[in-house]
Amino acid sequence: MSREARDIVAERGEYRYGFEWPLDTERLPPGLDENVVRFISAKKGEPDWLLEWRLSALAAWKRMEEPRWQNVRYDPIDYGAISYFAAPRKGPATLAEVDPEILRMFEKLGVPLEERAALAGVAVDAVVDSTSVVTTFKEKLAALGIVFCSFGEAVREHPELVRRWLGTVVPATDNFFAALNAAVFSDGSFVYLPAGVKCPMELSTYFRINEANTGQFERTLIVAEAGASVSYLEGCTAPMRKENQLHAAVVELVALDDATIKYSTVQNWYPGDKEGRGGVYNFVTKRGKCLGARSRISWTQVETGSAITWKYPSCILQGDDSVGEFYSVALTNNRQQADTGTKMIHLGRNTRSTIVSKGISAGEGQQTYRGLVQVNRKAAGARNHTRCDSLLIGPRCGAHTFPYVDARNGSAILEHEASTSRIGEDQLFYLRQRGLSEEDAVSMIVNGFCRDVFQSLPMEFAVEAKKLVEVSLEGAVG
Amino acid sequence: MLELLDLHAEVEGRPILHGVTLTVPKGEVHAVMGPNASGKSTLSKVIAGHPDYVVTGGDVRFDGASVLGLEPEERARRGIFLSFQHPVEIPGVTTSVFLKAALNAVRRSRGEPELDAAAFLRLARERMQLVEMDKELLHRSLNEGFSGGEKKRNEIFQMAMLEPRLCVLDEPDSGLDIDALRVVAKGVSALRSPERTMLVITHYQRLLEHLRPDATHVFVDGRIVRSGGPDLAREVESKGYQWVR
Numbered sequence: 001m002s003r004e005a006r007d008i009v010a011e012r013g014e015y016r017y018g019f020e021w022p023l024d025t026e027r028l029p030p031g032l033d034e035n036v037v038r039f040i041s042a043k044k045g046e047p048d049w050l051l052e053w054r055l056s057a058l059a060a061w062k063r064m065e066e067p068r069w070q071n072v073r074y075d076p077i078d079y080g081a082i083s084y085f086a087a088p089r090k091g092p093a094t095l096a097e098v099d100p101e102i103l104r105m106f107e108k109l110g111v112p113l114e115e116r117a118a119l120a121g122v123a124v125d126a127v128v129d130s131t132s133v134v135t136t137f138k139e140k141l142a143a144l145g146i147v148f149c150s151f152g153e154a155v156r157e158h159p160e161l162v163r164r165w166l167g168t169v170v171p172a173t174d175n176f177f178a179a180l181n182a183a184v185f186s187d188g189s190f191v192y193l194p195a196g197v198k199c200p201m202e203l204s205t206y207f208r209i210n211e212a213n214t215g216q217f218e219r220t221l222i223v224a225e226a227g228a229s230v231s232y233l234e235g236c237t238a239p240m241r242k243e244n245q246l247h248a249a250v251v252e253l254v255a256l257d258d259a260t261i262k263y264s265t266v267q268n269w270y271p272g273d274k275e276g277r278g279g280v281y282n283f284v285t286k287r288g289k290c291l292g293a294r295s296r297i298s299w300t301q302v303e304t305g306s307a308i309t310w311k312y313p314s315c316i317l318q319g320d321d322s323v324g325e326f327y328s329v330a331l332t333n334n335r336q337q338a339d340t341g342t343k344m345i346h347l348g349r350n351t352r353s354t355i356v357s358k359g360i361s362a363g364e365g366q367q368t369y370r371g372l373v374q375v376n377r378k379a380a381g382a383r384n385h386t387r388c389d390s391l392l393i394g395p396r397c398g399a400h401t402f403p404y405v406d407a408r409n410g411s412a413i414l415e416h417e418a419s420t421s422r423i424g425e426d427q428l429f430y431l432r433q434r435g436l437s438e439e440d441a442v443s444m445i446v447n448g449f450c451r452d453v454f455q456s457l458p459m460e461f462a463v464e465a466k467k468l469v470e471v472s473l474e475g476a477v478g
Numbered sequence: 479m480l481e482l483l484d485l486h487a488e489v490e491g492r493p494i495l496h497g498v499t500l501t502v503p504k505g506e507v508h509a510v511m512g513p514n515a516s517g518k519s520t521l522s523k524v525i526a527g528h529p530d531y532v533v534t535g536g537d538v539r540f541d542g543a544s545v546l547g548l549e550p551e552e553r554a555r556r557g558i559f560l561s562f563q564h565p566v567e568i569p570g571v572t573t574s575v576f577l578k579a580a581l582n583a584v585r586r587s588r589g590e591p592e593l594d595a596a597a598f599l600r601l602a603r604e605r606m607q608l609v610e611m612d613k614e615l616l617h618r619s620l621n622e623g624f625s626g627g628e629k630k631r632n633e634i635f636q637m638a639m640l641e642p643r644l645c646v647l648d649e650p651d652s653g654l655d656i657d658a659l660r661v662v663a664k665g666v667s668a669l670r671s672p673e674r675t676m677l678v679i680t681h682y683q684r685l686l687e688h689l690r691p692d693a694t695h696v697f698v699d700g701r702i703v704r705s706g707g708p709d710l711a712r713e714v715e716s717k718g719y720q721w722v723r
Binding site: 424425426427429430431432433434435436437438440444445447448449450451452 | 526527528529530549550551553554555559560562565566568569570571575576577579580581583584587619636640
């Protein structure tokens, strides 16, 4: 190996979103007990049933242990040192009333909130720290019967929908982090598509952690009634801080007969500096239920941020002939660690699932793919195709793969392909010999490696994802 | 003009080149023939600046200036092109995406405007004809699943696109059948020009029958042991390399 390849890895390119914006914020002192949960619930003006749900989650959480099976290392999290509620003090009702400081912050983030939203045809819900600050395009969507609003608003305006579906995919006591979220979640997004409605635009949420020592616990719930379809994208950024920040979100998707939900994530939380100081701890539970026949749920994620990623967007394929998909690009550079993958649970007949996972490790990054394909006894004719590729850049990173298969029906057809490769000196030399710089050569190889996944993103976001991967790899070579 | 001056090089601490001295005047085509493992490929990699190959003595000069301190991409942008014996495969990167980026990198360094997608495609379709290359290959991943012949044609096609001033062709004929060999040779011949210097490394004399180089050098054990005209190539082929040792 050449000198370049041995020194490979070094500083990550500057994190573009690392600024802290001075917003007027209301926040709770650190610590978590019943009073905190009651405060949050009261603050949101929630009905009793939701408060009870939160309290039961808190009680369960207190009895639970933080999971230790994941292949990541970090110092214990002091849950008593985290503030569980922070919100910009000015609560807006419409775009015109949004605190101009918030608008400027999102402008700096490159999020299209106003005219740019109109041009891009993207409806945006923006969540700062814990509270949804604005939802664009609400009226246009409402004309079609589509509900797209903050979670808090959904609880006020559509309590029957929230009550019917909340926790039906990820129960309040599902796991340690999901239970924590259920107890203290303060906002998030809610989407409801009535039967037969195809959402005419991409729906999008941008999450932002702004305040120091604050956890972000948002909750997203998307319900697509029979024949409905929607494509939804979330993006995330956070300021650069020396301390770690906790993000424990929950996303639940429900697709009824013939409904389609496509959920894309571009996750760019602050990854920490190159020595591994700071960065977001991203412990997220995402799960979709294909409840109806012929329904389809597709997860696409591009994970470049966070110090630690713990995330397994999964599909429960309950309806007959339902389809689950998981397309993932995860990149770890410097000291980042990711343990990510998916679960495909085949319950219905002739259910199909596809898993395409592309893991890229550079620097001292550690990357684990963890996947489960489970075929239950009654899931005759189930099919899964898994493709799991790892790409290593430099000698100090690692890639690990834990594919679990649990097939209890003899008619299942499961395929698994896997590869691990290193960016070859010969590949780099070939491209450089043609005039490309070493960095351009690396990003070209990496983008080629990710192509299958980028192709499954909505086009405008594929471009963004490609750039993000390039930026995240800056300094990985040379 | 390419000048190799008492060039010594090693790879992983193993000396391979033991004092190569050679001058190829501008516009000429010279052939280097030699047996397997004589260091011919090393010679091409050293000229192009492969980081695994360490120059331990001597110099490589192109148009009067040493290139040894230059990165591979800097040499490429100065007009040095290496046609690889074993072109690598790059999954997911189409030939057109790769070559457009490369061409524009080279054009930028020459102070020429970049080509947009349409202009690039026009030029590419035209230059592909030079080596009778299937246009579909532009839209496939670079060299992935290409036959041996397609890979070699793709090298010459890239050369035609990048318009280098020094071409080092490392066994452009290896693994080709007679028809493919003729196509590749025809493509290389078409790219001969008074402004373009070529060093063609080969095992066999057949390619040279097509190319008719200005001079032939026999390369054994990391150095040039004999130089001459077209007759030398024929003589080596009939008598074997033992004869010149």
